[in-house]
Amino acid sequence: MNRWSWSDFQLYVITGENYHPGRSMLEVMEQAIIGGADIVQLRAKDTPKEELLAQAFALRELTDRYHVPLIINDHLDVAIAVQADGVHLGQEDLPLAEARRILGPAAIIGISTHSIEQAIEAEAGGADYIGVGPVFPTGTKPGRQAVTTEYVRSAAERVKIPWVAIGGITLSNVDEVIAAGAARICAVSAIVGSDNVADACRAFREKINQQQISQKEKLSIRINGREEQTTAQSVSELIELLGFAGKRMVVELNGTIIAREAWRETEIEQGASLELVHFVGGG
Numbered sequence: 001m002n003r004w005s006w007s008d009f010q011l012y013v014i015t016g017e018n019y020h021p022g023r024s025m026l027e028v029m030e031q032a033i034i035g036g037a038d039i040v041q042l043r044a045k046d047t048p049k050e051e052l053l054a055q056a057f058a059l060r061e062l063t064d065r066y067h068v069p070l071i072i073n074d075h076l077d078v079a080i081a082v083q084a085d086g087v088h089l090g091q092e093d094l095p096l097a098e099a100r101r102i103l104g105p106a107a108i109i110g111i112s113t114h115s116i117e118q119a120i121e122a123e124a125g126g127a128d129y130i131g132v133g134p135v136f137p138t139g140t141k142p143g144r145q146a147v148t149t150e151y152v153r154s155a156a157e158r159v160k161i162p163w164v165a166i167g168g169i170t171l172s173n174v175d176e177v178i179a180a181g182a183a184r185i186c187a188v189s190a191i192v193g194s195d196n197v198a199d200a201c202r203a204f205r206e207k208i209n210q211q212q213i214s215q216k217e218k219l220s221i222r223i224n225g226r227e228e229q230t231t232a233q234s235v236s237e238l239i240e241l242l243g244f245a246g247k248r249m250v251v252e253l254n255g256t257i258i259a260r261e262a263w264r265e266t267e268i269e270q271g272a273s274l275e276l277v278h279f280v281g282g283g
């Protein structure tokens with residue numbers, strides 16, 4: 001991953017110094033990158049500007065060394081000063097259009113969204129990616145209402161630009177978020193607060209990859225007009241998986257009736273349309 005293919009990212013890690021007393025932000029973020037963080041954000045809400053700027057320069061040097069994109073939370077001036085790859089803005093921060101006017105077309109601008117309406121607005125306004133969250137309640141943004149995996153599900157259905165699920169995501173609940181359709185995960189506490197930051201990142205990456213492999217293996221097909229996902233590769237396998245093995249059936253695949261003898265060698269391909277008629281009763 002590098003800044004030229006930034007949108008393929010899977011694991012986005014944000015700084016959170018209060019989660020790792022005794023370890024520096026730089027050593028923690030280096031471990032995150034080594035473990036597989038493929039985009040990072042500097043977020044330090046209460047840090048004075050001068051110190052924030054120094055942290056941003058140091059993180060720029062680190063991310064340059066590893067060819068990882070750097071995003072600055074909230075502060076466009078800091079992003080410009082350190083030649084970061086972009087900024088992340090919330091609903092109450094500088095409006096997207098203003099940020100774009102200042103930063104230009106090449107900058108990566110991410111927008112926090114808490115509803116599908118906000119997501120559609122950010123997409124239409126030219127955001128490069130959006131944050132979807134907080135999925136779960138989180139101490140990193142106390143008091144902010146969780147959007148739940150319901151919003152993750154609608155983002156998966158409707159958002160066309162890259163989007164990342166964020167907020168209260170841990171190794172114990174990330175499967176739920178991925179199952180709701182998230183292909184990109186962002187975390188603070190579960191990663192930077194972990195004893196072994198690199199291993200935590202590897203574990204998150206493993207879970208994201210695992211899900212993507214099993215999604216890829218599934219074919220999207222239509223059965224009697226309904227969109228379905230299947231791992232079946234032949235008509236006979238599909239009939240078995242649907243629990244119709246041994247039953248009297250007529251199978252039509254893409255408009256052609258398939259004789260029972262041909263079920264085993266007839267492959268099912270992505271986008272196939274099947275009509276299955278099951279005869280009930282005998283006589």
Ligand SMILES: Cc1ncc(COP(=O)(O)OP(=O)(O)O)c(N)n1
Nearest residue numbers: 073074088089090091112131166186
């Ligand atoms: C990737 C990502 N998503 C959401 C946020 C939150 O941004 P915002 O709502 O502006 O809140 P603060 O982070 O500024 O407290 C984010 N930073 N990154």
Ligand SMILES: Cc1ncsc1CCOP(=O)(O)O
Nearest residue numbers: 134138140167168187188189
């Ligand atoms: C910055 C931010 N925006 C929405 S949730 C959140 C915090 C994410 O932190 P954590 O992964 O510790 O819940």
Ligand SMILES: [Mg+2]
Nearest residue numbers: 074089090093
């Ligand atoms: Mg903000």
